Amino acid sequence: MNQNPTPQTGHGTGDYVTVNIGPSHPAMHGTLRVIALTDGESLIKAEPEIGYLHRGVEKLGESLSYHQFIPITDRLNYCSAIPNNVSYEMAVEKLMGLEVPEKAQLIRVIMMELARIADHQVCVGILGVDLGAFTPFFYLIIQREEIYEIFEWFNGARLTNTFGRIGGVDADLPDDFEDRWNELKPNVRKANEETEKLLTHNRIWMDRTIGVSAFSAEDALNWGFTGPCLRACGVKRDLRKDEPYCMYDKFDFEVPVGKNGDVFDRYIVRMIEMEQSIKIIDQAYKLYKEMPADAPLMARVPKVIKPPAGEVYSALESPNGELGFFVKSDGSANPYRIRIRPPCYMIYQAFPELVKGELIADLVACLSSLNVIAGELDR
Template sequence: MESIAMTRQQLDGDHMIVNLGPSHPTTHGTLRIILELEGETILKATPEIGYLHRGVEKLGENLSYQQFIPLTDRLNYCSSIMNNVGYACAVEKLLGIEIPKRAQQIRVLVSELARIADHIVCVGVNAVDIGAFTAFLYLFKQRETVYDLFEMAAGQRLHTSFTRIGGLFRDIPEAFVPLTERFLVECEAAVDECERLLTHNPIWYDRTKGIGAISPEDAVNWGYTGPCLRAAGVPQDLRKAQPYLGYETYDFDIPVGTTGDVFDRYLVRIEEMRQSLRIIRQVLDRLEPGPVNVDDPKVALPSKEKVYTRMESLIHHFKLIMHGMEMPVGEIYSATEAANGELGFYIVSDGGKNPYRIRVRPPCLPIFSSFHDQVKGCLIADAVAVLGAMNIIAGELDR
């Protein structure tokens, strides 16, 4: 804060400092940006993070590997189920186990549903910030359907805690597939309608085209991943580059932009929603019956029926709950393609029931770090458009 005070003293008469956030509606969370202005033109933008810091990584050192799963929900809470999947994949990589085929397919299914929901929030709310309210209404009906599906599968809409180390909390119910098939048809129509409302709309085009443009080199140097990187023309997607959960067996394309501006980020997310619908159709076509947890009582809890009728299962249940899993000593880094980009988990194990160290690599921290470069010389209204297209999620940023 001392540097900010010094800057204020050195300002000329035409310059002023304005706080954007932490409670401004367009900041999408507790984000504070200190803007130095000359009239409406931004001379400097200093992001200040940490308002939503909850010490998630430190808390993980005092929780068992399974107990950490609900904390991952609170990272990117717009697509929490993808955090569950990413963390579970990391621990399974450390254990050296492979989950059943059906569990892999359901994880892909719910992850792509979550990607669509996340992009709906980004595109719809970004449009609202700029002044286009109608697109928000068309898309959010589909987001509610996704949350209905999550409630059917996990019992909760927002913080799902759906995965378990070695599989899933439970199998999806029978009604899940028919509702998903209906959603595929309705969501595709809603995405098409959104494009008709926005893509060729001259006001939307003028407010987004050329705003926040970034070169591929600068995007890579800043550490961009996800839609913001692909909008700059870099076709990097971990589902293709480092496949996991059988993504290499699915047929889908990686949409890329040319300029990396707000308009291209919008177009990339729109097309990614279509590609996610394409992946979901393939999952439903190949979804096969079978278990959704590994058959290893030292990793996954035995079924209640076995716990009530078999002494060995009761002992395994007690050991897993009270003493946790038997973990190998070592360290791993595992990353998945979350809605905003590369979500990585670095885990160090000393063989105990709790991780010795957990580090989360959030997608939006490197992206938000470039905010000053993105908005310097722009207007305040342009900064709002850039921030919305970055899709910064404060829970993931601050942790």
């Protein structure tokens, strides 16, 4: 694992050592790699190297038809596939000028918020694991399994859901969704409470997270942060509020905002967002129930999708931040160019700034709190 064994001589106090962290490293979430120049325990420089999971998704999209690309989007942010699907579908719908029926939009909201909860659960759990607290991870993952069961029973897959179609969704919510949700809701809350008990006011946890890799709001905007990481810096920006899509303007929810943009704030923002997501699902399901049972789920979409030539960009608030799809069409049945704007790509590029002057242990904490998912990072 030490591919660069020769120590480099630093400019400052003495000899620095290059430590190659990753790509196979417990804290590197699969395929990330950080080349850290260290002075003992403290970091002089940490240079992330990415591309270890570059699978050519954008190129692949150019050879697939519009519908065929939906399953590929599952594999971007594999912690929460549904927002990826919906974001791509929204982009194509925008390109074609389709109006998605309200019922389908509500189903999308419900499923996306469930995915948000699942994503945040995994992020918080892994943050705990990386800081040495294993148990919250297990508590959260049990409830995540329940969410997976809802997904699975809704569209057949646990992880790679391939949710929805261009122009709407393919199936209605099953009849006993309400029962399942009512069963799940207190459990999710309970798991979150347990996690809060174990972590939030734990002195060690606070010492490890508060003030670690703090980032100012200006810097965050300059580096292109979005999502919980930006909100932790104190910028109240949430596409669900600012550029409402999928009827998000009809729901009453709060956007949690942090102060310092440190690991602790990111953690807290995620914890609160889970609670807000539960609120949104409740409201969306209430609206959904008011719809007639035979309301349409799909817009009128031709069998072979051939959008008119043009290029659009459409984004939504995925659990990680602004997930955008730029779709360029030349009028044929295959997209001409698909560009994915993954949220953690923009966040992770500021990593050297985030961990400047911190310790190796903080590097791990910072990385987990950013929730960098290699699938969407490298595409």
